[in-house]
Amino acid sequence: MGWAIALHGGAGAIPVDLPPERLEPREAALRRILQIGVSALNARCSPLDVVELVVRELENCPHFNAGKGSVLTTNGTVEMEACIMDGNSKRCGAVSGVSTVVNPISLARQVMEKTPHIYLAFDGAEAFAREQGLETIDESHFITTENIERLKQAKEANRVQQDYTPPFKPEDKKETPVPDGDSKLGTVGCVAVDSLGNLAAATSTGGLVNKMVGRIGDTPIIGAGTYANKFCAISATGIGEAIIRETVARDVAAVMEYKGLGLKEAADYIVHQVSPKGTTGLVAVSSTGEVAMPFNTTGMFRACATEDGFTEVATWAI
Amino acid sequence: MVGWAIAVHGGAGVDPNLPTDRQEQAKLLLTRCLNLGISALRSSASAIDVVELVVRELETDPIFNSGRGSALTENGTVEMEASIMDGSGRKCGAVSGLTSVKNPVSLARLVMDKSPHSYLAFSGAENFAKQMGVERMENDYFITEDNVGMLKQAKEANSILFDYRIPTSGYESCGVGTVGCVVVDSQGRCAAATSTGGLMNKKVGRIGDSPLIGAGTYACDVCGVSCTGEGEAIIRGTVAREVAAVMEYKGLGLQAAVDFVIKERLDDGKAGVIAVSEKGEVAYGFNCVGMFRGCATEDGFMEVGIWE
Numbered sequence: 001m002g003w004a005i006a007l008h009g010g011a012g013a014i015p016v017d018l019p020p021e022r023l024e025p026r027e028a029a030l031r032r033i034l035q036i037g038v039s040a041l042n043a044r045c046s047p048l049d050v051v052e053l054v055v056r057e058l059e060n061c062p063h064f065n066a067g068k069g070s071v072l073t074t075n076g077t078v079e080m081e082a083c084i085m086d087g088n089s090k091r092c093g094a095v096s097g098v099s100t101v102v103n104p105i106s107l108a109r110q111v112m113e114k115t116p117h118i119y120l121a122f123d124g125a126e127a128f129a130r131e132q133g134l135e136t137i138d139e140s141h142f143i144t145t146e147n148i149e150r151l152k153q154a155k156e157a158n159r160v161q162q163d164y165t166p167p168f169k170p171e172d173k174k175e176t177p178v179p180d181g182d183s184k185l186g187t188v189g190c191v192a193v194d195s196l197g198n199l200a201a202a203t204s205t206g207g208l209v210n211k212m213v214g215r216i217g218d219t220p221i222i223g224a225g226t227y228a229n230k231f232c233a234i235s236a237t238g239i240g241e242a243i244i245r246e247t248v249a250r251d252v253a254a255v256m257e258y259k260g261l262g263l264k265e266a267a268d269y270i271v272h273q274v275s276p277k278g279t280t281g282l283v284a285v286s287s288t289g290e291v292a293m294p295f296n297t298t299g300m301f302r303a304c305a306t307e308d309g310f311t312e313v314a315t316w317a318i
Numbered sequence: 319m320v321g322w323a324i325a326v327h328g329g330a331g332v333d334p335n336l337p338t339d340r341q342e343q344a345k346l347l348l349t350r351c352l353n354l355g356i357s358a359l360r361s362s363a364s365a366i367d368v369v370e371l372v373v374r375e376l377e378t379d380p381i382f383n384s385g386r387g388s389a390l391t392e393n394g395t396v397e398m399e400a401s402i403m404d405g406s407g408r409k410c411g412a413v414s415g416l417t418s419v420k421n422p423v424s425l426a427r428l429v430m431d432k433s434p435h436s437y438l439a440f441s442g443a444e445n446f447a448k449q450m451g452v453e454r455m456e457n458d459y460f461i462t463e464d465n466v467g468m469l470k471q472a473k474e475a476n477s478i479l480f481d482y483r484i485p486t487s488g489y490e491s492c493g494v495g496t497v498g499c500v501v502v503d504s505q506g507r508c509a510a511a512t513s514t515g516g517l518m519n520k521k522v523g524r525i526g527d528s529p530l531i532g533a534g535t536y537a538c539d540v541c542g543v544s545c546t547g548e549g550e551a552i553i554r555g556t557v558a559r560e561v562a563a564v565m566e567y568k569g570l571g572l573q574a575a576v577d578f579v580i581k582e583r584l585d586d587g588k589a590g591v592i593a594v595s596e597k598g599e600v601a602y603g604f605n606c607v608g609m610f611r612g613c614a615t616e617d618g619f620m621e622v623g624i625w626e
Contacts, residue, residue, distance in 0.1 A: 090554045090585070096525075097440060117524045118550050122415060122440040124523015214442015215435045216414075223532040223556040241436045245408045247532040247559045254560075258567035 001197075001289040002307020003041040007034060007054055007190040008293070009064040009301030011237045011281025014315055016298065023315065026063045026301050030313050033057040034303040037190065041307070047192040047200035047233070048086050048109075055082070055105040055202040058188035064301070065186030067103060068142050070206020072151040073213050078142045080206055081220045082108040087199030087228035087287075094220035097122035099142075102135040105204045108220075110134065119220060147209070154210035187219055189226070189235025189283060195307065197287035201226050201233035201249070208240065218243035223250035231256045232263055232286045238297060242279035246270070252284060267292035320506045321598040321616030322359040326351050326372055328382040329495035330547040330590030332608030332624055341624055344381055348612040348622045351375045355501065356614055365501040365509035365542065366404040366427075373400070373423040373511045376497035380462050382610070383495025385421060387462050388515020390469045391522050396460045398515050399529040400426045401437075405508030405537035405596075412529040415440035418454040419447045423513045426529070428452065437529065465518070472519040496528055498535070498544030502594040504616070508542035510535050510558070517549065527552035532559035540565050541572060543593045547606065551587020555579070561593055573601040580605050 009026060037054040045053070059067025059082075070078045082104035085092040093112025096119070098104045110132050111120050120128050129136060187205035203226040205219045217240025218225035225236045227249030234249035243249075248270055255266040263286035271280050271294040281295030283302060291304045298316065305311040312318075326348055355372045363371070377385025377400075388396045400422035401412035411430025414437075419425050428450050429438050438446050447454060496514035503509075512535045514528040526549030527534035534545045536558035543558040552558075560583050564575045572595040580591060580603040590604030592611060600613045612622040 092554060094525075115521065115524075116550070117521060118553050119525040119530075120521060120523045121525055122523055124521055127522065212433065212435060212438060212442055213445065214415075214438045214440055216412075216437040216439055221437075221530050221532070222553050223530075223559055227556075241434075244436050244531050245410060247536075247556070250532060250556045250559055251563070254563040254567060258564065 001195060003192065003194045004285045004289045004291045004304070004306045005034070005037045005041060005050065005190065005192040006283035006285055006291050006293055006304035007037065007058065007188070007302065008235065008237055008281065008283045009058060009188050010186040011295045011297045011300035012186065013278070013297060014299035014301070016316060027313055027315065029061045029063055030301060030303040033061070034305055034311065034313065037192065038305050041192065041194065047194050047198050048084070050192045051190040051200045051202035052084060052105055052109055054190040055188060055204050056103045059103050059105060059204050062144050064188045065206045066188040066204040069144050069147065070142050071186060071209040072143065072147050074210050075213055076148070076151060077213070078139055078206060079213070080104045080204065081216065082202070082204035083220045083222065083226040084108045084112060084202040085200065085222065085226055085228040087230055087233055090229055092118055092222050094119040094222065095121065095125045096216050096220050097214070098125050098129070099139050100126060100136040101129045102137050105202050107134055118222070150209050187225070187237040189237060191233040191235050191283050191285045193233065193285045193287060193289060199228045199230065199233040199285065199287060201228040201235050203235040223247045225249060227253055229253050230287060232284055234282055234284045236280060236282040237300065238280040242276055246275050246280070248275060248280055248282060252282070256286070263290040264292045267294050271296050320502065320504060320596065322502060322504045323594045323598050323600040323613070323615040324352060324355045324359065324368065324499065324501045325592035325594060325600045325602060325613040326355070326376065326499045326611065327544065327546055327590060327592045328376065328497050328610030330604045330609040331588055331606045332610065334607055344610050344624065345622050347379050347381050348610060352612045352614050352620065352622065355499065359501070359503060362504065365503040365507045366402070368501045368503065369499045369509045369511040370402060370423055370427050372499040373497060373513050374421045377421050377423060377513050382497045383515045384497040384513040386460050387465065388460050389495065389518040390461065390465050392519050393522055394466070394469060396457065396515055397522070398422045398513070399525065400511065400513035401529045401531060401535040402426045402430060402511040403509065403531060403535050403537040404430070405539060405542055408538055410436050410531045412437040412531065413439065413443045414525050414529045415523070416443055416447070417457060418444060420453040420455050423511050425450070425452055436531070468518050496534070496546040498546060498592060500542035500544050500592050500594045502542065502596060502598055506596045508537045508594055508596055510537040510542035510544045512544045532556045534558060536562055538562050539596060541593055541595045543591060545589055545591050546609065547589025548587045551584050552589050555583040555585070555587065557583060557589060557591060561591060572599045576601045576603040
């Protein structure tokens, strides 16, 4: 079997009439970043290195809700979180409350490799970043005009919002795919498997627009937003609170292991039969090189490729 | 209608040389907490209310590593964390990095019931605590002499210390204190809650398994689970969720599920688990030297123990 890779830039109520100037940069970024992952896999980099590399690129891209381009807390600040997991060893690393580290996913990897812990947050995570000499920068680097605008709208509407809600006019008729009327998404992630069946997953996010300071979502919670073992690697996106409750990432792997389902079946089952509609999307690869990218939201920015030459970049259902 | 059941723990990984008077103190506390839970259950309290009530009691007593009596960070401070989950509906709440909140489990409950989120941490959690008007204490309330001494030892040994280990003994101890409670009420509803100060001499900002849904705490229609031990192993093994998953997906009964997870999902890690099922069963298991625990069921069964 060959390698396989899948990545996402967030699932949610991405309106089907999203203007081209908002869609194209994202799909172009996905295409470009997919190629970076593909090249790395062809160069026989380990899946752990590949997912970190790809997520770093997604974090650096301002069009997605991670790293630069992270959505803002209710105070207008950035609190990023990220998580990485190696399937073979189940070693993992996670960070939350990061505000000056250019690449939170790399900090998560350092936590995994350089500490006896799995998860560091807030001041402790920031201090550790400096100890390790990771690149840090003024918080303003991460803040984009789009996100300042989104926060303003969310405050006016007095709600916690996911980031891909387009400029909101109450009189517009938009789909309301989620029970509470908010479109919630954002997060980036990548999963990869090499030709030997080694698996890894990585996820990174700015969280929810207008979130309370200190709010932690599903991304850094092993088994919720991120998971990898010897069966599969999963990165989820959507409404964090729902993904935590449903232990989405772990459940896909559990259903494969305990019910003998294949990857696509398992991922479809969790996303379409178990998770509430409008809350969840994920990308997944299995140890046998399968890929799945199900979502129960309007759309999910995503891309995947397998060594036999198949590639796909998409936003809505195909 | 099913018979209710309750289990509590005060941490897995017990120093086999723990003095008898401390063992007795611990057992008295466990007994007291069980009885508190039992009274509440007899008055038809719901599982979610009972787990909160019991964990509050465990937090308030300084014997175990949670609330008052929490283990200390490398800076000699406390950073407490807790989580709670209601099996019916699977709502959950969690907190980390608390420094002034007298009962972290109650703040976790408020996150669940009164905020749009599931997990708040550090200064955001402390702000929420102020907004909610929960009882807050000065830092020295939480810090015990015992723990100041343990931190000193840990620094001298330059290691992360699990509460009940004596560094010089060379004895393979495991786990840390943490407290937890799981309950199934007479309506068959399960709930779970866990609370801790974390690892002695932990890095500032370190989060363990206790506040992580699916790792240290989990509850659903079929069971309620709370874990204690090596946090990193529990996270990696998604232990609490795993117990429920093997029941749901493999059809194992409660004790078999607990046994399976302890045996197969901890790798080299050391931990303990308490669990109840919707059928009114109670179970526990641990792969280290001891676990402070107690359990009781409506038919009159009651047990408090430390060792195998």
